[in-house]
Amino acid sequence: MRWLMWLMVFLSAPASARTDPVIDIADPLVEIRSFFSGADIFVFGATDCTPPSCDILVRVEGPPTPAVVRKKEKIAGIWINGQSRTFTHMPGYSGIASTRALKSSLPLEGYIAFDPQKPQLSHTKTEQDFLASLIDEKVRSGLYQLSPSDVIVQDGRLFRARLAAPAAVPTGQYSISVIIVEDKVVTGRAQTQLIIKKAGFEAFVSDAARAHPFAYAIISVLFALSIGFISTTLFTRR
Amino acid sequence: MQFYLPIAEMSVNILVIVGLGGLVGILSGMFGVGGGFLLTPLLIFYGVPPAVAVASQANQIAGSSIAGAIGHAKQGGLDTKMAAIMTLGGILGAALGTLLFSVLQAIGQLDVTIAISYVIFLGSVGTFMLAEGVSAMRSAARRKRKRKRKPARKRLMRRLPLQVYFPKSKLVITALAPLGVGALVGVLVAVLGVGGGFIMVPAMIYLLGMPTQVVVGTSLMQIIFVTAAVTIMHAVTTQSVDALLALLLLVGAVVGTRVGIQIGRRLKAEQLRVLLAIVVLGVGIKLAIDLVRTPSVPYTVETIR
Numbered sequence: 001m002r003w004l005m006w007l008m009v010f011l012s013a014p015a016s017a018r019t020d021p022v023i024d025i026a027d028p029l030v031e032i033r034s035f036f037s038g039a040d041i042f043v044f045g046a047t048d049c050t051p052p053s054c055d056i057l058v059r060v061e062g063p064p065t066p067a068v069v070r071k072k073e074k075i076a077g078i079w080i081n082g083q084s085r086t087f088t089h090m091p092g093y094s095g096i097a098s099t100r101a102l103k104s105s106l107p108l109e110g111y112i113a114f115d116p117q118k119p120q121l122s123h124t125k126t127e128q129d130f131l132a133s134l135i136d137e138k139v140r141s142g143l144y145q146l147s148p149s150d151v152i153v154q155d156g157r158l159f160r161a162r163l164a165a166p167a168a169v170p171t172g173q174y175s176i177s178v179i180i181v182e183d184k185v186v187t188g189r190a191q192t193q194l195i196i197k198k199a200g201f202e203a204f205v206s207d208a209a210r211a212h213p214f215a216y217a218i219i220s221v222l223f224a225l226s227i228g229f230i231s232t233t234l235f236t237r238r
Numbered sequence: 239m240q241f242y243l244p245i246a247e248m249s250v251n252i253l254v255i256v257g258l259g260g261l262v263g264i265l266s267g268m269f270g271v272g273g274g275f276l277l278t279p280l281l282i283f284y285g286v287p288p289a290v291a292v293a294s295q296a297n298q299i300a301g302s303s304i305a306g307a308i309g310h311a312k313q314g315g316l317d318t319k320m321a322a323i324m325t326l327g328g329i330l331g332a333a334l335g336t337l338l339f340s341v342l343q344a345i346g347q348l349d350v351t352i353a354i355s356y357v358i359f360l361g362s363v364g365t366f367m368l369a370e371g372v373s374a375m376r377s378a379a380r381r382k383r384k385r386k387r388k389p390a391r392k393r394l395m396r397r398l399p400l401q402v403y404f405p406k407s408k409l410v411i412t413a414l415a416p417l418g419v420g421a422l423v424g425v426l427v428a429v430l431g432v433g434g435g436f437i438m439v440p441a442m443i444y445l446l447g448m449p450t451q452v453v454v455g456t457s458l459m460q461i462i463f464v465t466a467a468v469t470i471m472h473a474v475t476t477q478s479v480d481a482l483l484a485l486l487l488l489v490g491a492v493v494g495t496r497v498g499i500q501i502g503r504r505l506k507a508e509q510l511r512v513l514l515a516i517v518v519l520g521v522g523i524k525l526a527i528d529l530v531r532t533p534s535v536p537y538t539v540e541t542i543r
Binding site for chain 2: 032033034035036038065066067068069070071072077079080084086092130133134136137138168198201203205206209213214216217218219221223224226227228229231232
């Protein structure tokens with residue numbers, strides 16, 4: 001899979017002995033509360049090699065989120081779901097920022113590994129189509145994004161990147177990787193983690209619905225009934 | 239103002255959700271229809287996953303039906319025995335419906351089934367309302383046509399086993415009839431997120447032969463219990479009841495209903511009925527077009543939780 005190759009680019013040993021970059025994130029814990037409408041993930045760091053001699057690539061990757069892709073088929077004039085493929089290892093969120101377009105900074109296979117337009121490593125043409133449509137859908141909903149030139153370098157040593165996550169971002173553990181690429185060879189890397197989770201009332205409701213669905217339903221119904229009941233007493237008093 | 243729904247796992251505009259509840263509440267206050275058959279498709283258009291829309295709607299309807307039920311019960315418009323039997327049927331139907339829902343979800347045909355069912359329901363309800371409204375507008379004077387109850391149907395009601403006397407409705411009919419009507423409505427609640435009043439009320443009048451003054455109260459009582467049961471079943475099996483979505487809709491709906499009752503008292507019912515029919519048909523046509531039109535993206539993606 002392309003994603004695997006992309007991962008390999010990130011994991012391959014540095015060719016020359018440069019010092020790895022030092023990185024940090026503004027907020028290692030993103031909480032989804034009642035008025036959550038998406039979050040910005042700020043990654044910043046310092047490195048001894050900056051553009052134009054080196055490129056900096058920042059990747060934020062969410063937990064694997066299984067998805068079913070179904071092909072619509074026309075049966076008796078109506079479009080219904082036909083063939084399907086399940087992908088279990090694709091990340092629920094993937095954002096990449098870089099100092100230049102990936103094509104010009106990465107080795108070819110690293111570029112192919114990422115480019116959403118060219119799923120090349122799946123087994124068959126059909127598989128490729130299903131995977132491509134999954135990626136398209138994620139790109140459309142903002143869950144997969146490729147933002148070249150979003151890594152900003154200051155003073156020749158400091159860099160920062162901002163990656164936007166939409167409200168539909170999956171919860172879980174996120175890995176943040178930064179690589180330094182020099183002449184299409186990875187020469188330095190750093191990694192850190194980020195957690196996105198529901199908090200406060202949102203977490204309470206979500207946990208209750210999952211862990212105690214029966215009690216959750218009873219309380220939901222009682223709430224609805226009491227709102228309906230209160231409305232009658234409110235309106236009839238007049 | 240954006241608000242994050244914990245079960246739908248999406249950010250929605252509070253004003254849009256409360257507004258949708260209010261709009262459908264106004265219609266329901268004006269015409270005495272439940273409005274679930276409009277609200278669920280509207281939520282789906284807004285981007286709420288169909289499973290969450292259906293399950294949360296059941297929760298919302300339980301709350302929005304109680305005001306009417308209490309009102310009718312106070313005025314004596316409630317056949318408790320009939321309501322109990324229809325509720326029993328409704329709960330059995332709801333169990334079947336929830337099972338059907340899970341199966342359709344597993345094989346990936348839930349969305350299309352919901353859409354096709356809505357096209358059929360909105361199409362037939364809308365056409366019926368439009369025809370009735372137009373003919374009422376044409377001849378407001380000679381409106382009352384006598385309906386003859388079919389004697390064959392009446393005989394069948396008497397011949398089937400489990401004959402039960404319903405004192406409130408002054409009826410002796412087979413218990414299988416209200417049980418069956420209740421069950422059909424239960425399936426509809428669980429699969430489509432509607433209250434089912436628009437099917438139940440005519441069935442109670444023309445099929446069971448109940449007196450009209452007890453029909454609405456009895457159907458509302460059945461709706462409360464069955465939607466409550468569906469909420470519980472969906473919460474346990476599909477886990478797609480979003481209580482906050484239901485509460486937001488409900489706040490809009492209870493206020494909207496009051497406004498609708500006031501408007502309904504002041505305005506000409508015939509013209510409004512035609513207007514409602516056009517809205518209902520419009521939603522149905524939009525759903526039908528989406529089913530038939532070649533999709534811009536020939537794939538659907540469903541995230542598994």
